Amino acid sequence: MCASPVIRPAAPVDAMAAGRRLTVGNVVIGVLALLWLFVTATPFLFMIFTSLKDAPEYMSSESWAMPKHWAFENYGMLLTNATFYRYLFNSVLVVIVSVTVIVIVGSMAAYAFARIEFRFAKPLFAFVVAALIVPVHVTLVPIYLMTKHMGLYDTAAALMGPYIAFALPVSIFILTEFMRQIPKELEEAAQLDGCGPFKIFWTIFFPLSGPGLATVAIFNGIMMWNEFIFAYVLTSTPQHRTLPLAIWDFQGQYASNVPMTLCVVALTSFPLVIAYAFGQERIIKGMMAGSVKG
The missing domain is CATH 1.10.3720.10 (MetI-like)
Structure with missing residues (x-):
């Protein structure tokens, strides 16, 4: 007679747990990537916004203020x-x-x-x-x-x-x-x-x-x-x-x-x-x- 297959329910549970851990890891990596994007993009945005100010507005406004008049x-x-x-x-x-x-x-x-x-x-x-x-x-x-x-x-x-x-x-x-x-x-x-x-x-x-x-x-x-x-x-x-x-x-x-x-x-x-x-x-x-x- 053939032996009945052994059922191991622990494997799917482990797979699901691994999937949850992977998902949490992806979320953490995504958050860190967004934070790093913010850090690296900040000087670039400052450069663009400041270049679109005229000289009097740059001297009188705050450094990180958006241009009131876009000086293209x-x-x-x-x-x-x-x-x-x-x-x-x-x-x-x-x-x-x-x-x-x-x-x-x-x-x-x-x-x-x-x-x-x-x-x-x-x-x-x-x-x-x-x-x-x-x-x-x-x-x-x-x-x-x-x-x-x-x-x-x-x-x-x-x-x-x-x-x-x-x-x-x-x-x-x-x-x-x-x-x-x-x-x-x-x-x-x-x-x-x-x-x-x-x-x-x-x-x-x-x-x-x-x-x-x-x-x-x-x-x-x-x-x-x-x-x-x-x-x-x-x-x-x-x-x-x-x-x-x-x-x-x-x-x-x-x-x-x-x-x-x-x-x-x-x-x-x-x-x-x-x-x-x-x-x-x-x-x-x-x-x-x-x-x-x-």
């Missing part, structure tokens, strides 16, 4: 300023060219370290990783002197060179760990079809490294967009200066007009907010790539 003309004055567009163009040019070079050169170097066996591969990769511990501002004076001697001072190239050099070590490190996780079977199949290393890189590894490339591009783009020290030292005229220096110059030009200065800050911040809003998932995936093996 502050943005109108800024958007009709030709100098601001020059700063914007310089930032876009420097970021696009620098990020493009970093993505191409960094991915090629990462592919070599990840999949090509050659002499001194490990020491060279260790040298690249060791470059991450060098404080970039220690090189400010040597780079300034080198830029002056090369005749590149006060040009866009004066910024692109240091930006690319400082971003390559971390970019190569991220992309190398990412490419090591791509299955070797894809590479072996391409080799059987007669593909060389260069074609394998462009047709297989480069497309499949999309999340890592997006991480490198967005991360470095944000850093370059906000960089101030090197842009301040290596450029001297509005024709070649970038947006962070626009904030500096407009602060001097409108010394008593804080709302106008915050207009510049707001317009400078909007591209970064939009870029991160659309690219945050790729950034997280790229940064987590290679952290778990198996």
Whole structure:
């Protein structure tokens, strides 16, 4: 005779209790996330509201008071300023060219370290990783002197060179760990079809490294967009200066007009907010790539 099945009523009870605990945990996490959103969004809201006040209202009202008169003309004055567009163009040019070079050169170097066996591969990769511990501002004076001697001072190239050099070590490190996780079977199949290393890189590894490339591009783009020290030292005229220096110059030009200065800050911040809003998932995936093996 078949034995009758054993009924254990405790399992559903445990499952229900676990569900309740999970629900309570989700609520706590949600509340904490809302509190953190409030903390992080407060400075941004203060910037927007203050930029929409005129100078007399800002001086006479409380700092956190809503604008009584929405001074959209502050943005109108800024958007009709030709100098601001020059700063914007310089930032876009420097970021696009620098990020493009970093993505191409960094991915090629990462592919070599990840999949090509050659002499001194490990020491060279260790040298690249060791470059991450060098404080970039220690090189400010040597780079300034080198830029002056090369005749590149006060040009866009004066910024692109240091930006690319400082971003390559971390970019190569991220992309190398990412490419090591791509299955070797894809590479072996391409080799059987007669593909060389260069074609394998462009047709297989480069497309499949999309999340890592997006991480490198967005991360470095944000850093370059906000960089101030090197842009301040290596450029001297509005024709070649970038947006962070626009904030500096407009602060001097409108010394008593804080709302106008915050207009510049707001317009400078909007591209970064939009870029991160659309690219945050790729950034997280790229940064987590290679952290778990198996």
